[in-house]
Amino acid sequence: MLHLRIAGALALATSAMTLLASTASAEPGMFTFNNFPSAAVGEKYGFTPTAQWLDRVRQAAVKVGAGCSGGFVSPEGLVITNHHCARACVEQLSTKEKDLMATGFVAADHAQERKCPQLEVSQLVEMTDVTDQIAKAVDGKSGADLAAAQRAAQASLEKDCATASDIRCNVVTLYQGGRYELYKYKHYDDLRLVLAPEAAIAFFGGDPDNYEFPRYDVDMTLLRAYENDKPARTPVYFPLAKTGPAEGELTFGVGNPGVTQRGLTTAQLELQRDVLIPQLVAHLAEKRGILREYARRGAEQTRTAEQVLFGVENLLKRANGQYRTLIRTSLLDEKRKDEQQIRTKVDDAATAGAWDAVAEIVRKQESLNRRAAILEGVQGITGFEGDLFAYARLLVRAAEERPKPNAERLAEYSETGWPATERRITAAVPVARELEGERLAWSLSKIREWLSPDDPVVRALFGKEAPEEVAKRLVAGTKLADPAARAALLKGGKAAIDASNDPMIRFAVLADPYSRAARKGLETQVTAPLRRLHAQIATARFKIEGTSVPPDATGSLRLSYGAVKGWMEDGQPVPAFTRVGGLYERATGSDPFKLPASWLAAKSALDLNTHMNVAVALDTVGGSSGSPIINKDAQLVALNFDGNRYGTGGTFGNIEALNRSVGVDAAALRAAIGTVYKAPHILREMDAAQPGG
């Protein structure tokens, strides 16, 4: 989510530039719970969140999977999140005969609730500042030693913290390494599907409407957390408000915004603009073409390709929007001025040189990044597409990494990372073999394209074969689609991998040294030194700015605040609300503007004036999807699922006058659950008195 569409954005360049000149630095921010500006909120809105209020909100919130947000909405473990956050589950529970994406799903009772193969949620229960411990561990070290020492210190802190099987801990890096905090989570790994609308209404308007407003989506899914095969007890939750928020009302967004890069230097922003984003856009655009055309082979192909295509289109729109922000607004100029100012105020020579040192690294980042992206993978790019290769790589690496001391392992195989990795390997997820073959054939050809036919890894991987022939052979011959085969290889460890003649395993073994080298090259020559330099810069900024500026988002729990309001678009006001009636007016009968039968049937029973979606001036980014938007009574007034077209640039900086989060209004949630999906039992559960309230 949060991405600026290319279409239509151009007319706005001028007005956006005017606005930005004065607002680029006005960032309400995504605050940590232990550094929330309650006093400032109180001053502006007349409501001052107390420590108790903050604790309660934090406990009712959950992180969903690796990249989404959600919240408990009943005392019996009921979790609300976006449909697109639980989409993998809905698809994995679907079959050729019964496609839950098309039909939706409602469980009449607990017995009908169906277990999601891979989904998990976690609740942040404690935060501890460990900056000193990390500093002590790396004191006097540099280069690879420093990185290893830091990894070891983090791993040790995380391990000591994880005192029970349902407790997960990890060290969160804040202010680019200026602060470290140990976050302790209670973990739920038995999630069951309770209610999912049809994809057609969850994502009404599809890619054309994505990152746009006005909007008419019910991007919501209800899950239930189980413990010991029983609904989890969750006494602290967000009650569903009777109605949605009013225009101008103060709201809070609580969720796990994934990544912002507001601390990037201008040299880094220029690399984003000139190289990294255009490279990503071109790659995703071609991948989108592959998937769209593959989906046209037939209904089953459409179904199996849908989830991958959805992810690609979403990333693509986001990347395009970020690019627009960098070339079309004054954000970069503002950052340049700000950087100039800070640099004049820095007094020690080492830190004063940090910006130039960053620029120096940026010069070699491009080729290292390119190699790492295609051989090891970054978001949206990999030369090894698909689940079958992913299984092979995970198994090959598990065999190699797991026997190592914890601190020396790659992160995904450390004690902290392993449970999720193990689960990924063993979960029973259907494999669409034909699609796997197409994806792998294409992506292997990109390795040759990105690195040239003469690169040693290209020669090693393909020899006298074409990449497409290799893909065909691997996908046809591998047994890794079978969870039992994977479990056996996992259990057998290195001996089993060495003895395996599974072609995908052998191919992963062949590729691994090259991929590891590419990952290491980027990590040691770019990521680690940049981390150190940014810590220096962040420390210098602390001295000058204090902690008034919140740290960059890192996928951990944050709280933002802002009022419900529209914005000015090219001189015209965009209202803050859409209404249910607008949904019916916009429907054409054709995908992605086709209404499901349930909504057509329910029309006469619905109040067409009901607020449908709502725009709120909340600072959110991707990862905030599924964030509860709550009022001062900590009631759920809306469910965040997207941002408007100005949202995507939020990665680099927030523009309060333009940037809006978009949510499903509480009134629409009630109408959907109660009237359209005829599940009053769920509303009753959500309306139960809150014990901790």
Added chain:
Amino acid sequence: MLHLRIAGALALATSAMTLLASTASAEPGMFTFNNFPSAAVGEKYGFTPTAQWLDRVRQAAVKVGAGCSGGFVSPEGLVITNHHCARACVEQLSTKEKDLMATGFVAADHAQERKCPQLEVSQLVEMTDVTDQIAKAVDGKSGADLAAAQRAAQASLEKDCATASDIRCNVVTLYQGGRYELYKYKHYDDLRLVLAPEAAIAFFGGDPDNYEFPRYDVDMTLLRAYENDKPARTPVYFPLAKTGPAEGELTFGVGNPGVTQRGLTTAQLELQRDVLIPQLVAHLAEKRGILREYARRGAEQTRTAEQVLFGVENLLKRANGQYRTLIRTSLLDEKRKDEQQIRTKVDDAATAGAWDAVAEIVRKQESLNRRAAILEGVQGITGFEGDLFAYARLLVRAAEERPKPNAERLAEYSETGWPATERRITAAVPVARELEGERLAWSLSKIREWLSPDDPVVRALFGKEAPEEVAKRLVAGTKLADPAARAALLKGGKAAIDASNDPMIRFAVLADPYSRAARKGLETQVTAPLRRLHAQIATARFKIEGTSVPPDATGSLRLSYGAVKGWMEDGQPVPAFTRVGGLYERATGSDPFKLPASWLAAKSALDLNTHMNVAVALDTVGGSSGSPIINKDAQLVALNFDGNRYGTGGTFGNIEALNRSVGVDAAALRAAIGTVYKAPHILREMDAAQPGG
């Protein structure tokens, strides 16, 4: 051709920047025949081309189709050009059963030569300066009046000049309107295929090797021009040299470079960098994905998609290379300095303001360009993909335009443009209906994406249908694949169009007002005013620089000169030649590195030391494909087919130290024709004594 690969280009950024600082303005240039710097060539190389020499070279050269070059190579109408320039013919002569792209083609005698359905060549026979006539016609006019007056004056000049049915004339705009010349061509529209190698050797290395060097391609095809069903008499031609050129030897490239934009202001170059090129790259990348995945449906789909895919990949590589030149070299900085300098030297206020006026237009160009691109089409982008819609639009417009006075018609329907347009409508070209459906479905969806679901044209075109449904209905229902149906509609004129219930015709009628409006918006608000401003700037430059700088390429005949030489790549020399032995070493047995049977069989009969491809410091760009590279005796020493990775940026400026044209060496041409394709009769014809020599 002429495009910088992304892969591998990064390591070169530093050295390229160093080099560029001193060489960006050193442009040998692509000169017109009536303003060739013979004295400068003589001074540098000891050979001074005479007027007679220039006349002879001009007469032996031909323009091939709309976008390629070639030359006569025998007195009997034999024409040499690139395989990729005659590719459409080779494919159109292929069938499901006999794919000439795969098998190659050799005619044993004239009787076996097969007529190309659409190909035509033309020979430049006369050039006349008409700047004064045009100036007189537009004197005192402005805006739409000026544009109309200029079109009328050009049309009238062209009509008066075309004194015979095989004579075509057109007014060529030089120096962005600083000069106008009337070019008179002798036209050949009966071209027959004589010899075509297999695509696998013509384009050995495929997309990975495109715009790269070292290279091993035989990108050549021989055609024969016929007049009155007999081989044309072409007494002036380029004899094939006995061997290729020597290292350091002076050569000339004669051809029709398509478009350079070396006169763009920095505001325009920034629009290219920030908007136009990234937009094109993203569009082509997705289209490439569509076509690649479609081709994987089967052998027949691979065959039918090949030509479109080839064009897309070639354009894509070129666009990527141009982008690289703009972000990675100092070219833009050099241009900025140059612009600064010229502006200080300009003395009249009107011209001094021209640069700012250009920048002002650039600000509104983006949205106008976007709309025109998707609704009317620009190179590489259209919302209406495929031949079937193209036929419908041509027919709909012909009915409307042809009855108008000549000067008021759209260019393609004027007396000058009409013969090619009519031929395009009526030529018997096979239509791949399944592919047409996929292309149209995709591109129609892009109209909605680019313009938003709420745009009036989107509502008008699709109503309650999805774009994909519309495409399916149109392609299934149209009769326009039948040349007879098209001919009937053409003959029937407006009445026939009005009465037609062919769904594609009705759709084209529906779209036409929107497309015309978009075209007109761009033309009147951007293209025409920019033309006037650039004429002003060019005139100012004349006063300061004289005519030492050649005009931008405009697809008309040019002559460039330069020595055979390699270049320095990241501190290492790249030799100027590859050898036949290298071809066999590079072959893997898999496409695109798979050798055809003919070359495998001929290996033992070939001298592996024979020069295969050659790099020459000639300034060429796309459109130069098929350019004869000749020595001072006007013998063909190589056939240009590509540039190295630095060539694509040649659109914006030539970097002599790096930019190389790549050609098939004459020795390789001899080996291919004589030894591999066993056609000594063709070599004998080419070796006949030259009457005019």
